[in-house]
Amino acid sequence: MTGAQKPTGRIPGFLRRREWLLAVLIVIVYFVFNSQLPESYTVVNLLNQSRVYMVDVGFMAVGMLMVLILGDIDISVASIAALASTVMAVTYNAGQGLPFLVSVGLMLLVGLVCGLINGLLVTRFHELFPMIITLATQTLYRGIAYIILKDQSAGSFPSWFSKDLGYGSVRILGVEVPLMLICILAVFPLYYLWIHRTAPGRRMFAAGTNITASRYSGVRTDRLKMTAFVFNGVMAAVAGIFLCSRTGSVKYTIAAGFEMQAIAVAILGGASTSGGRGSVVGLLLALVLMTALKNGLMLLYNDAFILNLSIGLMLILIVLVPNLWNMYRSMRTLRRQRLAISKS
Amino acid sequence: MKKTLSLLLAAALLFTLTAAVVQAEDAISIGVVYKQSGNPFFEAGVKGFEEAKGELGFTFEHNGPADSSNEGQIQIIEGYIQKGVDAIAISANDAAGVVSVLQSAKEKGIKVVSWDSKVNAEGRDLNIDPSVAQNIGRVQIEEIAKQIGGEGQIAILSAGATMDNQNTWISYMKEELKKPEYAKIELVTTVYGDDLTDKSYQEMQGLINSYPDLKGVISPTTVGIAAAATCIKDNGLTGKIKLTGLGLPSEMADYIKDGTCEAMFLWNPIDLGYTAAYASVALVKGTITGAAGESFEAGRLGKKEIMDAGDGGTFTLVGDPFRFTAENIDDWKDVY
């Protein structure tokens, strides 16, 4: 799948790369749903719906990807988003408190601190699986949001925030493109350069593949891990910003369950929970695929459980099928070699 | 080969699921959103929409998030807007959290009715209230006072500390308890079971262990009252700790018959859905605008007046909560 092996046989080699597989799937999904729902399932509508499916989970997945590349996992991101949103809404206090942008700054700071705590715990207690640490901090962060906000909901954000950013769009080439979508798309080229084109980015892949070897070759792996968790925390807070602009109000339950969606998207995009793998382009394509699939299913079946069921299937199949195919291929090669040996 | 394989897989994935929803072109279409998918209360509400559909001839779809989240409801609403429904009828998980998206729906000419659990005034055209919140609070206090003989300790087992309707009812209960005739009743505490059966059960067990003199429990949530009934019965305290609240007849039938819960209340979710359907159609047809002082015909339930809700919006009432006892429970346990 990484394209390391030379393609053999009649299979187009490019399909062995996750990115191309995703691209093909996107096209298939689009045409299947478009034929069923020619009026409502259009590119224009999909662009509009990307606000719902792509942006907040997308930012979380951007942060998650880096953590996954290092072979860690963070299931506290949704709680970080909730705590950061809570702090923002409470300090802004419907215009009575701090200036709005200062509150947003505080929000990012909260994300940073939460990420820092996760990172510290993970690097100080190597024996503990990050999943367990972030499981505890997940409850803790959301618990703090609960203490701050109690049973209230906070909101009444400035209208440019909840109207223009939340629901506004820009006309590009005659098509309405949501402002939010442009924001997240702008992140991807920079992220691509960081992850795939700089030395620290490459070190992350190396550390994720073999942490001990990296450490012995002088890479400060703990520092890399800290970077990843802090970045992840900040991205979770950014996700919170966009989520708030869409919902217009904050309760302590905001974004519950988003962490699993973020992990699922990152894995779909080619990352692996065992580290060392992941691709920014794959992540973007996985987000698009998820949007296309979820929106189509929502329109067609309008059933939350069916939606989840197909995401689950997709998640397993996209990893399982290439694995089985590789196994089949290696078995076939082995048999051929044996055959050749016996013939000679 | 691989391409064919992935093509086949994706196609199979998409096609094997059941047939597409076909929408009639000219009929009014309503998108129904409820708090949670698979919750029997809302299943019954949908029955009300079905009934109204037979009489009025609109089309409707219904859905709720799997995890009773605000974000899940927003996804569903966005889907309805995309489909171009004429009206959205919603029971909101967060009264403030869906306002933005519903405002964008209203800008596109979609009428918004909230039912069971309201949406803030800016996001709706009309709210269908099951009953006056004050009455809901009052009847439960009256009932528990009657059952425990007018004196002793009582406790409240609520759903979540963040649920608007729960908190409103509880505040009215506390208001009611200030009356002199309830002077000997002491409300010891309010606990929260988060509408999860096992957590509600634990909270109830905690109440039993911590307050040996507890006489009665009010649980104004269908999940809570069922868990409390199970817990009281498991502890062999049937008759010693009285129980009332809001419960589903299908779930509570056995406990009402064996006396664990002598009487409980609930409004009829079918009537609630039925009224919401009639209101949505009236709004779409333009016979009402949702302003106070108007009225509309709601089929078998007769004329419904629209009143000022005091929160900047308007509402209409379905009826008072119905009292379920051992005498009448058999008539209802298979209905909802």
Add this chain to the structure above:
Amino acid sequence: MAEKKQGRSPMVMLLKHREIGLALILVALFVLVGLRNPAFATLSNALFILEDTSIMIVLAIGMLCVLLVGSIDISISAIMAFSAMTAGIVMKGSLNQASVQQMVDGVMQSVTVRQGTPLIWLILIGIGVGAACGLVNGVIISYGKVLSIVATLGMQYIIYGLSHVISDGQAVYRKDMPDAFYQFSRTSLLGLNAKVWIMLAVFLLLWVLVTYTRPGRRLYAVGSNPEAAQMSGIDARRSTLLAHVIMGALAGLAGLLYASRDTKITQDMAMGYEMYVIAACVIGGVSVSGGSGKITGVVLGALTIGVINNGLTMMRLTGNSEFWKKAIQGALILVSVIMNVLIQRAHTQQILRRRNI
């Protein structure tokens, strides 16, 4: 032999048997909460916690097997819901109170369970469905080489979806349940609840399995060093499969107990329960990277979670705010897990120091 003489000091004892340390934490928690609310530290409440935690212990024992081979299963809550729902549909179908899907009609006719007839059918169905789910998990993970988190995350979505499909969104209530099923989690024997007895039976069975039988020891071998295990002729795939099937079967059993206790089966039953189970294992000293962990530790770990949850309920009743509960719960789990690591480190240092001498 020299070690034995040294090992008499209580500190060393404590470090040698980490379970004792955990038990001390448990007692400390018990006393602390008891001081706040005397009703907490009573025998009847202790029994209630034991009863209530039994289901989690059963699951945690299953999770131990899975963690031992270096795998993980986050689909257990879905398996619980699915097994219970399948059994529930059999109950309902036989009572003719609900329209049953045509695809299960045939099965229904062959397995008619009437009011008062064998509960064992329902139990077998539940465990069977659970084991089947576990088998699918195991096959995908061991033979399909999909990472366990990914596979079981996907399966979680799929299995919850399946319970929704087979139940058509309808819940199963007390009125649909045969009395035998209602009594399943309520019968008492010698003063102990059936849940506790079932937990003890599962404990004994699995204790014997992982300590004395070959397949059980292999779980440790595969987890601690897969290559070495492979070299010595152990089929790691088969061990992984076994662990997942055991987990699935136990999740099925736990699902039935859970359903019987709640007297209600919903499609989203037990959502989120898996995280508590994993936390219980980690607090009990199981390594998530595989190969180490004791069944007694797991039981104590689950009891710690049970005491934390119940303790928070009881503390709150004496005036502490509802809103603090969640944060305290998170903090306590974090502290327990970290304490465990620190004890472990002290233990390792002790050993190293002894070797130096």
